[in-house]
Amino acid sequence: MLNIVIFGAPGSGKGTQSERIVEKYGIDHISTGDVLRAEIKAGTELGCMAKKLIDNGQLIPDALMLDILSAKLDTLVGSKGVIFDGFPRTIAQAEALKEMLAAREQEVTAMIELDVPEEELMTRLIKRGQESGRADDNEVTIKKRLVVYHDQTAPLKEWYEKEGKRCYINGLGELDRIFADIVAAIDARI
Ligand code: AP5
Ligand code: MG
16 A cells, blocks of 8 residues: 655645546545635535635644544545645644544655745645635735744644654656655565
């Protein structure tokens, strides 16, 4: 089983590179952001709650996020592994993921960290906001998302370093070069 955590700030390319990883390795993709946006679109109670937080750049509480993730994992049958995109985002989520996988006699194979300068993140997300209309891609909310990332999510770099799972990738530049670096990092661990 190949379990990859794709990690990085908002706009670092997690979703973009996940698509390629899924295609190459035939694993399942769980994007917690996509799951939440689907709930918002469907107008569920969870969606209404998530919308308020997402539009304000804040995280959904850990306990709720863990329920969502474990339900999602349970739907996968005959899976060759998972790419976790946008999860974990807090130390508590990382610890819970480790336990959840251990209960299935699995572990995280690699944490792929996409490093992109803040100026570039802002440029990418403003552009996507204009093209796709994603509600949290506006300057005010992007700034809040970046603050939350630095405060609550960035400490996971050290956490995964200690776990011996962290693979640093320069996430600035050509998509093909970034993907090749990711593949090299994954292949070195399988
Ligand atoms: P989520 O959907 O995970 O958003 P995010 O982390 O802010 O990241 P993005 O999806 O915006 O960016 P990405 O890294 O996927 O980049 P992408 O490939 O799209 O989460 C949204 C919200 O949901 C959170 O704020 C939170 O409220 C909530 N949430 C989600 N998970 C949660 C959790 N675990 N716990 C609590 N709350 C949670 O690329 C961005 C753009 O750049 C695209 O337009 C792309 O085409 C372009 N691009 C990509 N790569 C390159 C490149 N190399 N060069 C130029 N452009 C590029
Ligand atoms: Mg994404």
